[in-house]
Amino acid sequence: MKKRKFSRWILLLCCLFIPAFTAGAKAPLGTPTREVLLDMAWDCLEEYNFSCIRTNAVAVSKATQIMSEKEEQTETQQVETEQTQEAETKQQTEEQSSETSFDVTQYIFVGDSRTVGMHETVGDSGCVWIGQVSAGLSWFQDTAVGEIDESVTQGSVIIINMGVNDLGNAWGYIDLLKEKIPQWMEKGAEVYYMSVNPVENHPYISNEDIANFNNILYNNLPSETGWIETNSYLLESGYSTQDGVHFDAETYQKIFNYTMEVLSGFGRQ
Structure with missing residues (x-):
C-alpha cells in the first residue's frame, strides 16, 4: 500500500x-x-x-x-430578561399606584356667600358645607378653620373658595394655609383651593383684581395644595350673576359639576 x-x-x-512531450516527439514504449x-x-x-x-x-x-x-440562547435570554423587566416595571407601577391611592371619605366645601349659594343650589350632595355670607379672612381663621379641624378625617378632600370679599388679604390667606394645610394632610386629607370666580359689572370688584389674587395664591400656597381653576373656566364658557357677585342657580350647578369633574381627573370620585 x-x-x-x-x-x-x-x-x-x-x-x-x-x-510534457514536445510536439512531434515520440514517447518511449510503455x-x-x-x-x-x-x-x-x-x-x-x-x-x-x-x-x-x-x-x-x-x-x-x-x-x-x-x-x-x-x-x-442569547435571544432566549434577551426575551426572558425583557419579560422579567416588564414584570418588575408592572409590579413597581402597581406598588406606586397602591401607595398613591386615596379613598375619599368626604368632601368639605369651605367658603363665603358664594359657597353658601352653591350649597343651596346643589343640596348636600354627600358633602360637608362650611360657609358664611360676607365672610373673609377673619371668619376663615376664627371659625372655619376650627370647623375643618373637627370635620377632617382620613380621606377628606377639602375645597376652599375664599377671597372675593377681601382681595387685599392674599398673603394673610397664604400664611394661615401654610400653617394649616400640613396639619390637615397629616390627618389624611387632601386640600384644594378653588380660584376666586369672576364678577359681572361690579362697581367695586374687578376681574383684574381677582386674577391678581388668584395668581398670588397659586404661586405661593404649599406645593401639596391642589388648584381648581374655575375662574378661567367661567370666563371662557360663560356665567350669569344675580347682582354682579352671586351667581344664578345654573352657574352654581356648573361650578359644582366642574369641580367634581376636576377632582375626578385627580382620581377623586
Whole structure:
C-alpha cells in the first residue's frame, strides 16, 4: 500500500515538473500518456485532499451549529430578561399606584356667600358645607378653620373658595394655609383651593383684581395644595350673576359639576 502511494506521488511529480512531450516527439514504449498521468495525479489529490475537505466541512458545520445555538440562547435570554423587566416595571407601577391611592371619605366645601349659594343650589350632595355670607379672612381663621379641624378625617378632600370679599388679604390667606394645610394632610386629607370666580359689572370688584389674587395664591400656597381653576373656566364658557357677585342657580350647578369633574381627573370620585 505504501509503495502504491509513493509511486503515485512520483507520477504526480513527473507530471508537474518534467516537460510534457514536445510536439512531434515520440514517447518511449510503455510510457503513460499525458492524460493518464493527469488522471493519476487527480486520483492522488482526491485521495489525500478530499479527506481534508470533508474534515473542514464537518468543522465548519459544527462551528455554524454552535454559533446558531449560542444565538438562540442569547435571544432566549434577551426575551426572558425583557419579560422579567416588564414584570418588575408592572409590579413597581402597581406598588406606586397602591401607595398613591386615596379613598375619599368626604368632601368639605369651605367658603363665603358664594359657597353658601352653591350649597343651596346643589343640596348636600354627600358633602360637608362650611360657609358664611360676607365672610373673609377673619371668619376663615376664627371659625372655619376650627370647623375643618373637627370635620377632617382620613380621606377628606377639602375645597376652599375664599377671597372675593377681601382681595387685599392674599398673603394673610397664604400664611394661615401654610400653617394649616400640613396639619390637615397629616390627618389624611387632601386640600384644594378653588380660584376666586369672576364678577359681572361690579362697581367695586374687578376681574383684574381677582386674577391678581388668584395668581398670588397659586404661586405661593404649599406645593401639596391642589388648584381648581374655575375662574378661567367661567370666563371662557360663560356665567350669569344675580347682582354682579352671586351667581344664578345654573352657574352654581356648573361650578359644582366642574369641580367634581376636576377632582375626578385627580382620581377623586
